[in-house]
Amino acid sequence: MKILVIAEHHGTELATNTLNVVAAAKKFGGDIDLLLAGSNLSDVAAQAAKIDGISKVKTAESADYDHHLAESMAALIVPMAADYDILLAPSSTFGKNITPRIAALLDVQQISDIISVESNDTFTRPVYGGQAIAKVQTSDSKLVITVRPTGFDPVNAEGGSAAIESVSGGAPDAKSEFVSLKEAESDRPELTSANIVVSGGRGVGSAENFKMIEALADKLGAAVGASRAAVDAGYVPNDWQVGQTGKIVAPQLYIAIGISGAIQHLAGMKDSKYIVAINKDEEAPIFQVADYGLVADLFDTVPELTEKI
Amino acid sequence: MKILVPVKRVVDYNVKVRAKSDGSGIDLANVKMSLNPFDEIAVEEAVRLKEAGKCDEIIVVTIGPEKAQEQLRTAMAIGADRGILVKTDTPIDLGGVEPLAVAKTLKAIVENEKPDLVIMGKQSIDDDSNQTGQMLSALLGWAQATFASEIKLDGDSATVTREIDGGLETIKIALPGIITTDLRLNEPRYASLPNIMKAKKKQLDIMDPSDFGVSYDPKVKILNVSEPPARTGGGKVSSVDELIDKLKNEAKVIS
Structure with a gap:
């Protein structure tokens, strides 16, 4: 072999x-x-x-x-x-x-x-x-x-x-050429290889509020992700989307904030080692996969977490 | 310019699928089926190129059961001009029509239709192989630009920005060529009712796999399909302090 x-x-x-x-x-x-x-x-x-x-x-x-x-x-x-x-x-x-x-x-x-x-x-x-x-x-x-x-x-x-x-090889059978490469301009780790991912969903409410999610991520040295709902609502760019049609991630720690846990989102993150969910709706399906669920208002919890962690 | 857009009928992306109890596959009975999301983006892109005056005709093609005509009609409601169904009762999600066989079929269709460009989804959300576009371009000896987030056509070439891990790469490919779409390329429109009605009258040809001499007997056998072990979630904490304590001392994922 x-x-x-x-x-x-x-x-x-x-x-x-x-x-x-x-x-x-x-x-x-x-x-x-x-x-x-x-x-x-x-x-x-x-x-x-x-x-x-x-x-x-x-x-x-x-x-x-x-x-x-x-x-x-x-x-x-x-x-x-x-x-x-x-x-x-x-x-x-x-x-x-x-x-x-x-x-x-x-x-x-x-x-x-x-x-x-x-x-x-x-x-x-x-x-x-x-x-x-x-x-x-x-x-x-x-x-x-x-x-x-x-x-x-x-x-x-x-x-x-x-x-x-x-070793040496043959000539290509079709014509393509490299033009340029723009590397992601972020000091944060790349989403699919990060050890920690902090993601926000529709519950975050606005692009402005999303800065709160980013602040927590930066404190943890984490990548920032988002649910499709947050992307569709225009809070964040779509390359932040975690889910079946976005990026598939499996970090050591995944923190889902204001994310209800739609099937297509779960498909993108459920292999994470530990999942934290913060959501004020205790019926949200995200809690069924979370190791540590916190039923609370994210607008109180996230700043507190960022400060104390 | 003529653009060919291969599309696929798949389970709707919002459906929670279940493995059949005998492990032979996914239970697709009474499940909502849709146009594969990446293919919908491919159709939208072709339609935008046509609206910009860069394309004269858009042909959509699919391989699948009789009912896959629905997805061709959806594509035509977005703006494709005509459709081709290669009708087969072989399963198209798992253990049936495989990417290589699809690529061989599409190669024959390309040779008949002679498009200048093929735009297709980077992968279907059922078997998640992410192979067909690359395989088709190999079989045709054409250049490929996969995972496109931006396409600019310029005479006999296309400049394509590709979503790669950790950045965006721009390449230029000679036409005819193959482009596969990623999520960021565009946001597909909702078809209007008049366009849905109009699509019903567009030309739709039904062909047989034997027309192309391609076998749909799979090379890769599905031995078993099962659901992954369920996560044992449901744990709760009552405060931020308790959460931080658990993350530090129980999970040990932060320090």
Whole structure:
């Protein structure tokens, strides 16, 4: 069994989800190689070589792969796939963009977003926004899989000593080019990878009042989220939306403020380790999933919490 | 310019779904079905391009049961010009028509219809695969721009802003090409009653999967579908002080 992990990196830093994807790769048993593509890879290659359990780090050093455009990455990876039984990538926007293109060119039905490896052809994955878990068995002989990072505990970032080997790839079959990247201008952590998320709902009442939610988040070093109702009401931008059609989060602590707990919101946060709900309506469904529910007026409670925490 | 918008009939996003007791799938009996939200955004975007004079015709296509005509009519009420249903009784949510088979079917339709652009949802909210657009562009050898939050058409290219983890990336793709939509691209309109009536008279062609020589036998078998273990929530605290104490000393998630 030969496994290739398509690793995400940002210039000089390996994405932390790599450790989770390698953890998934280890469940299969077999040699695990790790692929890095882009320019100036020596730093990330050195980091990758230390990961516990990697046989070889393959570096495709070329500016063609700098922005990981799907067409270029597929041109690199599809020919390499002949040497591997299983291709794995994180189910981040990096992986989701690239792997289906590779799978289609290999005539493989990709399996997205696995959260467990039951055997070498059987996996579980959330469907219906996490409202159900499907156990699936593939009949493909070569596998292309994306891994939900939160489904696997990370392997050790240290302890390995893989060989680093350079590879080169083909030319893309279609034309696309990078124009620009605007990184989120926020000192707050990114919503999907934050340890703590503070979210507000319709109960917050206005964009002005939402500053109260943000103040609590900043005190905690947390990301800020919102329910669809708060987004639809125009209190906050829609990239803050947590829910089935927004972002799926699973932080250590999720604080839901003035959120009733509609199904589509719960689908986006119910895998959080601890859930706090603050709502004045004690019948609100959010309390059914909350570890710590506080039935109270958020306009009194949130400033008090921000002050005391 | 001709735009093709593939769409899907899915469970309405507000429905709490239940796994069937035999574990064979999701119980879809008497459940409200809708146009997949990301596809609705794709239709809206195509209609806006048409209203801006950048598109002459919008074709919506779906693969699904007889009743999936409802979703085509919804798309036509928003403003699509005509619809194509590839009719199949194979399940379309889980363990039936898979993304690769959908992409193969759409490839054949693209070759017939010759659109300049395909706009489609980034994923359907039933099986959540997020594959079909990328696969279609691979099979066609076209460029792809996934997770779009802004689209600008400029002659034979499109400049697309993409929502990626931690920021916004702008890329330029050659046309014909494929764009998949993310939530922020637009806010779909509500179809007006006159437009709903008008949509009933628009052309809707029904085709058979055998017209395209694509098999809908799944490569990936569903062994079991179950609901995730329920959270044991319901815990209450009576004050902010008690809450802080629990978070610090019981959950140990803050210090």
